[in-house]
Amino acid sequence: MGIPNTPEAKFRLGSLTKQFTATLVLQLQQDGKLNIADPVSKYLPDSPKTWEKITLANLLGHTSGIPNFTNDKSFQTWAQTPRTTQELMAFFSDKSLDFEPGSKFDYSNSNFEVLGAVIEKVSGKKYGNLLHERIFDPLGMKDSGLDADDLLLPKRAEGYMPGKDGLIVARSESMTFPWAAGSIYSTTGDLLIWERGLFGGKVLSADSLKAMTTPGKGDYGLGVGVEDMDGLKLVQHGGGIEGFNTFLLSVPERKIVIVALANVNGGGAGHVGPPTAQCRFR
Numbered sequence: 001m002g003i004p005n006t007p008e009a010k011f012r013l014g015s016l017t018k019q020f021t022a023t024l025v026l027q028l029q030q031d032g033k034l035n036i037a038d039p040v041s042k043y044l045p046d047s048p049k050t051w052e053k054i055t056l057a058n059l060l061g062h063t064s065g066i067p068n069f070t071n072d073k074s075f076q077t078w079a080q081t082p083r084t085t086q087e088l089m090a091f092f093s094d095k096s097l098d099f100e101p102g103s104k105f106d107y108s109n110s111n112f113e114v115l116g117a118v119i120e121k122v123s124g125k126k127y128g129n130l131l132h133e134r135i136f137d138p139l140g141m142k143d144s145g146l147d148a149d150d151l152l153l154p155k156r157a158e159g160y161m162p163g164k165d166g167l168i169v170a171r172s173e174s175m176t177f178p179w180a181a182g183s184i185y186s187t188t189g190d191l192l193i194w195e196r197g198l199f200g201g202k203v204l205s206a207d208s209l210k211a212m213t214t215p216g217k218g219d220y221g222l223g224v225g226v227e228d229m230d231g232l233k234l235v236q237h238g239g240g241i242e243g244f245n246t247f248l249l250s251v252p253e254r255k256i257v258i259v260a261l262a263n264v265n266g267g268g269a270g271h272v273g274p275p276t277a278q279c280r281f282r
Contacts, residue, residue, distance in 0.1 A: 005157070006155070007187060007188045007189040008143055008155050008187055008189060009155050009156075009157050009187060009188075009261075010143055010153050010155055010156045010157060010185045010186065010187055011157050011185060011186065011187070011244055011246065011261040011262075011263060012147060012159065012183075012184075012185050012239075012241050012243070012244045012246075013182070013184045013185060013186055013239050013241075013244075013246050013261075014178070014182045014238075014239025014240045014241035014244060014245070014246055015109070015181065015182050015237060015238065015239040015240065015241075016184065016186075016191075016237055016238075016239040016246050016248050017112070017178070017180065017181060017182045017183060017184040017239070018112050018181060018182075018223040018224075018237065019198075019212075019223040019224050019237060019248075020131060020135060020184060020223075021112050021115050021116060021119070021127075021180045021181070021223060022060050022115075022212060022222045022223025022224070023134075023135060023198070023203060023204060023212070023223070024119050024123075024127075024130055024131070024134060024135070025056065025060065025115055025118070025119060025222075026204055026208040026211065026212060026222070027134055027203075027204065027208075028119065028122055028123060029208070030204070030205055030208060033122045033123070034056065034118070034122050035056075036055065036056040036057040036060060036211075036222075037055055037056070037057060038055060038056060039051075039052060039053070039054060039055055040054050040055070040056065040059065040114060040118065043056075043118045043121050043122055044114070044117060044118060044121060047093070047114075048093050048094065050096065050097055051064075051066070051093075051097075053100075053101045053102075054066070054101045055101070055102075056115070056118065057222075058101050058102055058111075059111040059112070059114055059115050060111070060115065060222040060223060061105070061216045061217065061218075061220055061221070061222060062105055062106060062107050062108055062111055062217075062218065062220055063101065063102050063103070063104065063105055063106075063216070063217055064097075064101050064108070064110075064111050064114075065097035065098050065099045065100060065101050065103075065106070066092065066095075066097060066098075066108055066110045066111060066114070067092060067095045067096075067097075067098050067108065067110060068106075068107065068108035068109055068110055069088075069091055069092040069108075069109060069110045069113070070109050072091070072092070076173070078091065079173035079174060079177045080173060080174060081174060082149055082174045082176045083174065083176050083177065084176070085113075085116070085117060085120075085176075085179070088113055088176065088177060088179065089113065089114070089117060092110045092113075104217060105216070105217035105218030105220060106218075107218070107220075109178075109181040109182065110181075111181075112180050112181035112182075112223075113179055113180055113181050115180055116179055116180025116181075117180075119180070127146065127179070127180055128145065128146030131144075131145070131146060131184070132145065135194075135203065136190075138202070139193050139194065139197040139202065139203070140193060141186070141190040141193055141194060142190070143155075143186065143187045143189065143190050144184065144185065144186040144187070144190045144194075145184070145185060146179075146183050146184055146185075147175045147183050147184065147185045148175050148176075149174055149175050149176070151175075153185070156185075157244075157261075157263040158243070158263060159172065159241075159242060159243015159244050159263050159264075159265075160243055160263060160264045160265070161242070161243060161264065161265040162264070162265065162266065167264060169243070170242040170243030170244075170265065171242060172241075172242045172243065173241075173242060178241060182239065182241055187261075188259045188261055191248055191257075191259045191261075192257055192259060195248070195250045195257045195259075196257070198250075199250060199252045199255075212224060213226050213233065213235050213252075214226065215227070221235070223237075224236065224237050225237055229251075232251055232253055232254065233251070233252060233253065234249060234250075234251055235249070235250045235251075235252065236248065236249035236250070238269065240265070242265070243263060243264070243265060244261070244262065244263055244265070245262045245264070245265055245266060245267070245268065245269040246260065246261050246262065246269050247259075247260040247269040248260075
């Protein structure tokens with residue numbers, strides 16, 4: 001406590017990570033290495049039989065029916081120990097689907113862990129390495145990366161949560177758990193670079209960006225929430241992880257970007273945006 005905040009301070013982003021994962025998937029589609037209309041089983045042949053109707057698009061838009069693993073009653077205890085990707089997938093892959101794939105929207109972190117596995121299988125590279133190769137390094141996002149339990153970072157913000165007598169340091173789960181659904185760290189400065197790059201045509205083709213920001217069920221696009229305010233498109237997402245809450249919003253037509261990174265759990269970050277921008281996705 002007591003250390004001044006700066007645009008270079010590094011915060012855990014939580015679910016803001018999902019738009020970066022979605023971007024990698026869309027880039028791989030542009031490369032001809034996958035198609036989001038394909039079933040998951042085409043890329044992960046060992047996936048459960050119950051997933052046979054689930055497409056990559058269902059995962060990207062939270063319409064797969066795969067239960068949210070962070071809602072499991074044993075999650076908080078199990079998540080304290082580092083796990084492999086295979087162990088993480090096994091934590092929820094044997095669960096029954098909550099609904100028929102494509103029939104409804106239900107936000108589930110599990111979707112983006114599966115996408116992380118697809119990205120690694122298709123590209124032959126580690127998810128964190130591909131983030132740097134395809135997004136962070138080309139855009140000059142020098143203060144962003146995939147967090148890890150043993151990673152020492154200069155200018156890292158400590159995460160807190162409200163306690164009985166004031167703020168207390170938040171106990172973190174292993175960063176092997178949020179992974180492709182929530183383990184990226186970044187800064188306000190880098191996230192401004194990101195939004196300018198994404199909506200400035202430096203990251204995705206026009207068709208891919210349109211697909212990403214076209215709302216489907218639940219006012220959700222592909223890795224981002226998409227809403228309308230007085231005829232203007234709002235592209236936004238929130239994030240919540242132990243000790244941190246975050247919010248990122250863009251109004252592309254007006255070239256407006258709002259970045260709010262808080263190192264205290266609570267709703268403060270989401271209240272920075274306009275009242276109509278509901279920070280429902282974390």
